[in-house]
Amino acid sequence: MRLPASIIAFILGLLMAGIGVGLLTVWASDEVPTAQTEEVEDAPLTVISEDLIDPQAERDEFTISAEGEYTIALARTQDIEAWVGDAAHVTIGAVQEGEDDAPSTIETQFTEGETTVPDPSGSDLWAASETTEGDLRYRWSAPDDSGEWSLLIFRDGEEPAPSAVTVELPEEEESLLGTVLIVLGALVILVGIFLLYRALATRRRDRSPETDPGTTRVGGPAAGAATGATAATGATAATGAAAATGAGATDTTTVEDDMNQTEGPHESPHPEAPQHVDPSEEELTGVLGSVSTTESTYDPEALKDEDSAAAGTETARTDSAGGADPVDPDATGIIDPVGPEPTAPEATEDDTEDDTEDDTEDDTEEGRTWRSRSVATAAAFALALSPAALMADAENPAQDPAEDESAQTEEVEAEEVEAEDGEGAGYSVLLQSQLQGIVDDIAEQTAAADAEFDAEMLSPRVSGNAAQVRELTYRNHEMDEDVTADAIGTEILSAAVTSGTDFPRQAVVITQDAEAEIPQVLVIEQASPRENYELIQAVLMVPGTEFPAIAAEDGGVEPVDPDAEEARFAANHAMERVAVFLNNSEYYFGMSVEENAYIEDLQAYQEELSESAEDLSISYTRPFIGEGSTAMRLPDGSVIAVGSFDSTTQLRPEDGASINLTGVTADLAGTDSTTDDVDIVNRESMILHIPAEDGERVVVLGVHDIVNEVNVLD
Template sequence: MIGNILHFKTAVALVLLGLLTLLAGIGQKTVWAPPATVTAVAPAGGTAAPLTVIEGKLRTLHGGTVKITVKGEGNFMLASGRPDDVDAWVGKTAHNTVTGVSDDGKALQLAHADGEAAAPSPAGSDLWVTTENANGELNYSWTPPADGDWSLLLAADGTKPAPSSISMTFPNDTSTPWAIPLMVLGGLLILAGAALLLLKPKGGATDDDESAGTGGPRQGSVFARRARAQAVARAKTRNAGGAQAPEGAAGTGRAENRVAPAAARRAAGAAVALLTAAAVAGTGVAAQAGQAPSPAPSGSSAAAKGAGTPVLLDAQFRRILEQVAGAVDAGDAAKDAAKLAPRVAGSELDVRTQNYKIRSQVGSYEPRMPVRSTKLLTTVVSNKREWPRSVMAVTQGDGNVVPQLLTLVQASPRENYKLVGATPLQPGTTFPGINRGGTETLAPSDKSGLLYSGEEALAGLGDRLSSADSAFKDKLAEGQSSPYIADTLAYQNDVVSSGANGTFAFSHKVVPENTVVFRTADGGALVLGRLNFAFDGTPKNSGDKLTIGDDAAALAGGKDTSTGMVLNFAESVAVYVPPAGSKDPMKLVAATRGLVGAKFK
């Protein structure tokens, strides 16, 4: 009787435990389910600063898109750029940095850096890939514009404090890895309890059975029947042989009968243990499968500084090129060099400035070739992330008889790219292949892997242009593919032949600070730079005069001189240098010149 009660209680306990476990699993999916998002807010009362940086690691803190809400007074902007670009633009300016999230996920962690109280407005910088402008409030979904690391810069105008009300909403980990396993385990426990109820004994010995002996009307369990049969057999043996049965033999039936409930309970317990073990094993597998993979850790900002990361994306390059072309168009149309200043510098600014001055006095003087962005043939982008940075484009639009190389340079982080050279390709020239995904730029003196360094190549070209008998005559390809060399030598020879009353000297000298060297796909290099072409004339005899053309006269202030004159031209050139070990000569890829100065001695 006691065994039956324990049997029943165990089964009921299993069912109740199963129900509780099942409800716990269901609760994890419903009332206890985690929220879909979690929002962290910047603490109030921090130190004000004109700039705020949001580190790129926050974008990858959780999987999915991060949403940022910024509130502030008046106009402000949020710009996206490479971490090293953002850091370089911030420089020594005082700023706050959003570095992470508190342990409870409710607060953004801010770090303040002291520095200069103001900075130029970051609006319009070429460093930013995307820019969001707002007034009062901005809701921004942070998605990367390309592979790699990205940071954000928040600012008003560089002088006012940046907005301090910032909140970031992250996708939350809504996985409940124990929900399904708990529901499975609960169901198994309920089944185990039900099975235990069905496994209860069919009957058991009672005091009445024991008093009835072998002849009682109640048969008892199988064990009891076997015991009674054995007792009968022993009695027959005793009667037949006179042997006396061992004391206590008659009680064997009762002992074996008491074993029955315990055996049944042990069998049921073993079944429950097997079911529980199976449930626990299933729980481990389910929990493991239910766990979301941890997000890959974001790379440090140093990764963006490494080789292989181009300084511009295609979208940036096209935007910059359009602004450059627009500035040149405005300057050319008005013959006003001031309109060039935001986007033109170096040789190109010198040549166009003087071109405008000459054309204002000499209507027939040929204008400079226009700069176009509409037909972009190729781009060359450096992966050298230090400044100055150089990029190049090959374009051919309206007014471009041949394609031209446009060389742009960014002198420092807070300056924009400016056009320093617009050089038409030589007829019949094939532009060398250069990796568009970002290529190496070399120092002008670096000869590694090259037949000549950049400065040697330009110096060789200068010597070749100065003398028909130059030592570089066989080292630099010329002829139909490069008519510039032949035309320059012919021009100089004509001046000498026609100027019987003068002595003339010509020189083509490299301007080192204008030299840019890009590595080509075949291991060679494309060298772009400027030569100063000086044309010096002196009368042979006292009283002799030299006459200059109308274009030079517009700059010199007169046409005739008896003391001598000096004309200066800026030559924009590009030379291909073969890789080391090659037997091929260098090739002049592009060249042009423009008058930038004329004076009397």
């Protein structure tokens, strides 16, 4: 029966696998399930939230249906919300699964507001933007894991933005059914191979020659064959059996034993073939017990009765031993992973005689036992490779429960640590690419204005003190060609960018121009969401000073009140005291300022000038301008302070002495020489690094000055 069963299994397995492949290919539906946005009113802006994308559901791209040209901008959700503000817009959210037969839809919401907005193109808030035309299949790609990201779709701020979006939904049911059929078909084919192997193995055993014709096979059909060949009458057989019994030979079988074993699975044509006992099955055959008789006469009816009694004895012994019938379909406890069988316990002295009798078990019981174990092994193999088990093992690999619990605990603790670190450090509001683009744009804008000496060309990228200084530079250049502005470098060496979401936002950037030997300190600021970053301060670094090594995306930088004592000194307080120290080297605050070349040269020049002018009184005042000052706290607790002030040099001639003026000062004074008092006012810009701890000194990172005006006092 095994050969026909194997053929049937092969055919059934191929049929199931073929149907599964057909469901995934030929019979697969050409229609792809989709979800679409609902129809809403037109708006100049369309916001696509991160909820539309679900990589775990195989939904990481969507299609925008539109006509004409439009732009897609990628930015953090908070930045898009800040830019949109009170403008009318359409928000596209998550996919809403349809219930029953209802189709799935995409959550769509219209918000009333301003019907026109400024053109959003070119905003510094966008991490990336793309202008396209017509239908577009877009794949979602967030630059990093800092915060939530969204998309903004717009045209020019006046025309309605596209809002028709479609996403494809995964075909779960059909693909799952096809996959299950393929797996089950493969398993059935394996079962067919197993049955074919068993059938061929049985035929080979039936055809194999016996090696010892002089020995009677124990408990096997050979005994029956021998009886049929040598004993023509029951009396002769009975006599032989009685003689064997009387002699105490426990390894031979009786006539009745032979008559009951005419259909065993190990039939042999040789009358006295030796028995081959599998040592690995010693425990199993011992439990079932052997069949023996003490009758010396041949009685078919008695044989039947005793055969039944023997079967009952087998069942009773099996039950008393506590083992389950191998062919019992309810005995699921025997289906265990394939592995070595447990070693049988050592036989006691009382069990030796029972084991001797068990060795005479017939081949019928042995064959039934083997078939039962084969079925159990095949069932266990099929169960272990079932689709559900395969999927479960693939998704949840087996491991020690203690290790699994420990791993989960460590994972939770790691997530808590990451959350705490992220909450404390925050993240920069600018990516490195965004900051580089801003610096490049500022450098390009200032280079164009410097080439034409036109201050109007600085807008909209330069404002505040940086714009005033460059405007003074262009004016002074007309008087002295040697007066030029320092080019803005584009190579970013370090940057401290604020992490807060509020406006204005600021950043301190250290850059290097390709032709300059000294780096620059740039301070940029974004006043509102719809405005771009502007350069508000630009000074050359003092030689020998150092700036903290901070990357643009490190985060942890916060704007602070310049009058608040966030570090060792408040920003404005430090600015005022450093300005006084520059005028007077004996000023007490000099003990808290780090020495550098600029301060030494400036104070030495002032002292030399005072000593050389015998009939001229020279004094210096540097009143601090606090309105334009800013301060930022770095991750280490220190503060960067930025400010500007007017430095006045007062020249007072004595006894009719004259003051000689040259260059720009002479042009601004309108004379080369005067006996009147003269005030020369310079605009100075200063950037300080204030330490967080006591004992450390304030570092003057950069100072820039330019002649602002010359006043001749009558």
